[in-house]
Amino acid sequence: MKKLKLSTVALAIAGPLAAAVVSITISSLAVLASHKSPIDAYKTMWDFGTTSGSLMQMLNTATPYYIAALAIAITFRAGLFNIGVEGQLRLGAIFGAYLGAKFILPPVLHIIAIMVIAMTIGGLWAAIAGYLKVKRGVSEVISTIMLNSLAGGLSSYLLANYFVDRTTNSNNMSTKTLPASGQFPDLMPLLNKFGVEDQPGGGVYGMLVFAIALGFVFWFVINRTRFGFELRASGSNPIAARFSGVNSKRMVFVAMALSGAVAGLAGLPAVLGETHAFNMGFRTGIGFSAIAVALLGRNNPLGMGISALLFGFLEVSSRSLELIDIAPETYVIMQGSILLSSVIAYEVVRRYKITLQSKELAKAVAE
C-alpha cells in the first residue's frame, strides 16, 4: 500500500508539471512566430511583473476573477454550468452603483447595502436560467449565454437612458459617484505601515480581503454543511441524491440563483474601490476569464486563488512585452494553453489513478 501512496504523490506533481511544460512550449512557439526570443520575453515579463506596482495590479486583476470563479464553482459542484457570470456581474455592478448613490448610510452599512443590491440583481438574473432549466427544460448553458448578451444590451440601455449622471458633462457616460460611505477603503494606507511605498496609479482593492473571506465561506458551506452536501450530491449523482430525499429541481434553482448572487459581487471591487461609479469603461470579459480560473483551480477555493493570481500576473506582466516589440496579446495564448493542457492533464492523471488502483486491487485479491 505504501507504494501506491508514493505514486499518488508523484502523480500529483506529474500532472501540473506536464501541463506546464506543454503550455510553455506552445507559448514559446507563439513568441517565436513573431521572430523574437522566448527567453527574452519571459525575462522581460518576470522583471516587470515582480515590481511592486505590477504586483498590486495583479492583485486587483485577480480579485474579481476570484469572486466570479467562486460563483462558477458553485454551479460546477452542483453539476451545472453557469456561463452567464459575465452578465450577472455587469448587471449587479450597474444596479449597485446606481442605487448605491441614491442613499447615504453609515460607512460599513452602506457597503453592505450595495452588496445586497448587487447580489439580489445577479441572483435574480441567474434565476431566470434556473427557472427555465427546471420548468421548461432549457439547457442552462444556452440560456445563460443568451442572458449574457441580453445583460450587455440592457446595461448600456439603462446607463444611456436612465442611470447616467447628467450633472457632470463628460464623454464617458457614468452613474453618479458613490458617497464616501459607499466606497470600499483601499489597502494602500495599511500597506504603507508595512513599508510598502506608494506606486503611481497604484492601490490595492479593499475587497481583496472580502474575496479571501468569501473563499473561506465557500469552502465551509460546500464541504461542511448539509446544504453543501446536498449540492454536491445532486451534482455528482442526481439519481442517488433524489432517493436520499434531495429535491434536485429545487437544488438546480437554488444553485443557479446563489451562483448569480455571488457573481453579482464580482463587478464591485472596481466600482467600490476605484471608479466609485459604473461607467462605459467597465471591464468586459471578467466572467469568461473566471471560467478558465475555475476550471484551472478545479473548483477548489485555494486552487482557484492560485489560478486567479496566475492569470492576473500573466495579464499585467505581458504589458511589458510591448517594450521588446512583442504583441501583449501573447498572454491570451499563455492562458489558453495553460487551461487546455491542465484540463487534459487532470483527466489523464485521474484515469491513470483508476488504472493503478484496479491493478493494486487485482494484485491484493490474487494474494
Next chain:
Amino acid sequence: MKTKAVKFLRYATILVFVLAIIRQITGASDLTSVGTASAALLLSVPIVLAGLGGLFSERSGVVNIGLEGMMVMGAWAGGMIGTKHGPWLGLLAAIVFGAVGALVHAIATITFGVDHVVSGVAINIIAMGLVRYLSTLLYKAGTWQGPSQSPDVNSIGTNSLPVLSGGNYFGWKSPDLLASLAEKHWFFISDLAAILRGITGDLSYVTVLAIAMVPLSLFVLWKTAFGLRLRSAGEAPIAAESLGVNVYAMKYAGVLISGGLAGLGGGFLAIVAANHYQENQVAGRGYIGLAALLFGNYRPGGIMMGAGLFGFADALQLRDSASVHALILLIVVVLAALVVRDIRKGKIVKAALTFAFAGLSLWYFMAVKELPGQLVTMTPYIATLLIMSLASQRLRMPAADGIPYRRGGLR
C-alpha cells in the same frame, strides 16, 4: 414524410398570413419585404451550418459548445486567406481552420476523456484569444487595416432562380415574376411573393451550397453505412464497439465534420454576409446554432426551421427597428393563441398568467413608438430564449451524448 412537409407548409402559410395582417395594422412594411427575407436567409445560413455542425458532433456523442470558437477561427481564416487568395480559397481555409479547432476538441474529449462542455468552453476562450493575437501580428506586419478588421474580400458571384426571380443565364436575362408581384401591394399575395423573391433571388453560390448541406446531412446520417455507424457511436457506443464499429474513429469523424461546417459558417459570415473579417463578427451565432439544433430536435429539417426563425429575428434587428416594434404584436398574437390552448386544456391559472403577459406586451406596444437601439440588438437573443422555452421539452437527444467514452468500459 409527406404529411410532415404538408404540415410545415401549413404553418409557414399561417405565419406569413399573420405577418401580413400585422404589417397591414402597423405599417411596418419591412416586416415582409424582399430585403428582409433575403437578409433573413443570409443570416440563417451561418446558423444552419453551425447547427448541422452540432448535429454531426452530437450524433456521434460529443457535445460541442466549441462551435462558437470554431466559427471564430473560420471567420478569421476566411478574412485572412480571402483577402490574399480570393473568396473560394478563403472558404476552404475557413473549413480547415474550423476543423483544426475541432481536432483540439476531439483530442481533449475523445482521446483524453475531458468533460465535453469544459473542453468546448476552453476552445471558445482559446479561439478568441488566438485570433486576436494573430490579427495583431498581421496588423504589425502592415497587411491589415486594424488589429480587429481585415481588408476587403472579393465578392463571390450571385444568381437567381430563373423565370421566378430574374437572374442571368448564359446571356439570357430571365423575367422577374415574383418581384413584379411583390410590388403590387396586394394583401397576403404580395407579402408571400416578396418573401419568396427574397429567398430565391440574388443568391450567393455559397448560400445554395450551404442549403444543400441540409438534405445532404440527412442523407449521410440516415441513409449511409457511415451515418449509421456514426449515430450508433452516439446512441450506444459499447454495443457499437462490440459489433466492430470503431467508435473513436466515428467520434473523431463527427467532431471534425462539425468543425468544418462551423468553420464554413464563420467563413460565410466574413466573406458572403460581410466582405471582411471583423472582431466579434460571430457574436454568439455558434451558440444560437446549438439552440437551433436543440429546437430542431437533432434533425436537419428542424435545424433549418430553427435557423430560419433566428435568422428572421436577426434580419429585422439589423434592417429596421420599426419592424422589431411590430414584432411585439406578433408575440401578443402567439401568446393569445397559447391562452386559447390553455383554456381548452383547462389550465386556467396558466392561461391567466399568459393573458396577463400578453396584456403587458400589448400595453408596451401601444405605449412605445419605437424601440431604442440598444434593445433592438437584443432581438435574436430574446427570440432564442423565447423559442427555447416554448419548444424544448420533447427533446430526444442521442442516448450517450456528452458521456465520455473509453474503450474497455473503464471510466
